[in-house]
Amino acid sequence: MNGRDFTGDDFELLLLRIVDGEASEADMATAADAIAASTELRKRAFVFLCDESLLADEIDNAQRVSKLIEAASSPRERRLAGRQQVEEPPSRRLTEGGILSYVNRHGLAIAAAAALLIAGLIAHNVNMMSKVARLHELTVQNETQAEVQVVVDDAATADRRAKKRIGGAGIGRVIGLDDVRWPEEASELTYGDTVEEGRLVHLAGGVLEILLANGAKVTAAGPVEFELTSLLAMDLQRGKIVASVPRNARGYTIVTPTSELVDIGTQFGVAVSDSGDTELHVFDGDVVARSRVKAASTDLVHAKENEAIRFSAATTELERFAARESGFVRRLTPQVASSELPPLPRVEGLCLWYSADMIRDIAVGEPLPVWRDILVGDNRFANDARQFDDRRCPKLVNDGLGRRAVRFDGGATSLQIDPMDNSGCSTVFVAFAPGPTSFSNDHHGDILFKYGMAPSLELSLQQDRTLRSWVWPGPNENNVASVRSPSIEGRRISVVACQYDSLQSRCQLWLNGAPCAEVDAPVELRQCDASYLGSHGELQNNAFFFGSLYEVIVYDGEFDIQSLGAVSSYLLDRYETASSN
Incomplete structure (x- = not known):
């Protein structure tokens, strides 16, 4: 049968x-x-x-x-x-x-x-x-899942030594399309497609968004023609693009008929006319550039935030003016208005924020392919959490009290976070409710949050219902900075916070607003790779989370005890969680 x-x-x-x-x-x-x-x-x-x-x-x-x-x-x-x-x-x-x-x-x-x-x-x-x-x-059987990942040798050369494990000569993936139209002679791209090195993209209309393996994002609005010449460079023949480049991908270069533009960790827009004239608009950070027009000076010029430069094919002189956002698509998904956001008490140092009740583009009961990062405060670059395989998507649900949550099944579902970097001090908050049992292995447990590359911070729920964080330094090395909480009771919502500060050599774990343990933090965290929600990056490790995630917040940089307590209290109040288990 x-x-x-x-x-x-x-x-x-x-x-x-x-x-x-x-x-x-x-x-x-x-x-x-x-x-x-x-x-x-x-x-x-x-x-x-x-x-x-x-x-x-x-x-x-x-x-x-x-x-x-x-x-x-x-x-x-x-x-x-x-x-x-x-x-x-x-x-x-x-x-x-x-x-x-x-x-x-x-x-x-x-x-x-x-x-x-x-x-x-x-x-x-x-x-x-x-x-x-x-x-x-x-x-719920595991099947092969293509993922954008990065391997680096050291922090100083991470941006230029990034590699991929997505098959072939792929350097990125398509992460968004809106009303795209392709010329008859052009090969089409669909959501989740691998983008190869040297790929020519010709878009007649609509918007296309590509995530590169080093974390840089390119948002192109048609009509546009460009070639992804490498992981760190593209040739833009005509049209408009916006490049969002994190620190670890700095040096990303865009070559146009009249200019060469080199990013220094920023977000900027480039518009190229049919005649080759180029406009550079810096929305955030800094860009250095030089003209490629014959007889023009090849000296580097500097454009800062809110500044723009025009390179014309008809003259050797540059024109400076104020940057403008009109005509550019900075992000495919509209940002939630600040007046509609929950009252997060600290946005300084914020680098990632997911909240289930802010998910607007998915109906309850449907699979969730993308959990959007909320941009506010210092969080200026979106690090969305994605799942390209619809069989592995968690679901958006309402719990018994009508609160929105993202449900993970404990055997196949997970989300991969766009590559992000940090300064050596990372503070992670997770509001979650566990399932009735666990199917994970005894070593890792049910992973709530994990950085991708070594040294890798891992926060998980163990078989004995304790929370544990530790750091894996790398191959052939034992885990360090292991701290555990008391066991949680039942399946109500809990709030766990882990701070790993390699600058102060301190690692702390908090549960529901109460400190649990503190140990030394002996290795430096250096991240410019994908991170994960609900699983290990290596799926065969069988460390899938069974339960629901309500909110995930990550800060980069120094984070004092008062701020840790304030954010914990914010989450406890939002989800009506008791102050202790």
Whole structure:
């Protein structure tokens, strides 16, 4: 039997009979064969046995449960009252009453019921389902996922020694498209496509956004023609682009018919007319440039924030004027107005901010391919968290109290954060709620947040329900700066904060506003690679988070105890979390 042989909720009814001990040997054999043969049914089995337990635990308000029971039982009552003469099919009974009433009867015992199913299948020589973790592995299988990653030798040469592991000669990926139109002779790009070194891009209209492996982003508005000559350079023949370049990618160069523009860690726009005239508009930071016009001076010129320079093919003289943003697309997704943002108490040093209740472009219940970085204060460059494989996207959900959260399934879902760098002092806050169990390995646990390259800071939930942070210095070295919290209770929202300050040689861990431990920070953090939410960068390490993330905040630079307490209090108040566990 395969996935197409089951109609409605027949498969869930079969699982229900097994966990209730009412299944025949034929039922057991049917379930085993179906789960082994069908990817769809493996996923449905996981959702029924594991995800429904999340729902059960979130419905802890007696009045809410009472209403659900009443709603679930009403069809049966109507039948008993003679209002419905025709017996309902099993699939409808399960949909309207079976699952909800089962959840209300068993609550968190669903996870244990899953174990009973496994035990029954073992008795029938189904070795692939020897425990709940094995069922999870079968129902949500790991598959190869292409990712933009960076390998560097040292901080001084990171920007020019960046490499990729995305296959072929790829140097980046398409991360956004809006109303794009391609000329007939041009090859089209779609979301998630790898962009190769030397790729010619000819866009007739619309907006295209490309993330390079070193963290630089190029946003092009058609009509535009350019060539990505390398990881650190492009030739712009005509049209408009905006380049957003982090510190680790400084030196990014744009060559036009009349100019050569070299970034020093900034965001700037470039417009090239059909005649080759070039305008440079610096929105943030600094750019150095020189003319390529014949007989013009080749001396370097400097453009600062809010300054612009025009290079004309008809003259050797440069023209300086005030920069303007009109006509340029600085970011594909509109930024949330500051008046609509939560009252984050500190924006100085902010370098990343995700908040589930600020997600506006995805409906509740849908997969989340991109969690947008909120730009405010010192956070000027967006480091969005992405998942290019729709099978691995977490979901946007409402919890039992109606609060938005991003749900990770503990076996396949994760998000990769655009490459970002820091100064050696990093402070990470995560507001999260754990799932009812864990499928991760004992070494890593359920990873909440992880920097990609060594030395790598890793923050995770362990099997004993403690929080742990540590730093992996690199290959063949033991982890350092390991600190743990007390065990968290239940599955309510908790707020964990980790500060790793290699400048002061101090690493601290806080849980729900209370300090847990402090140790030395012996190695310097140097980051210019992708980071991760909900998993390890190496997926085979099986360190997937099972539960929900509500908010993630990262600061770069010195961060005092008063600020740490203020941001912790902000998160505790937002999610009504007790001050201690």
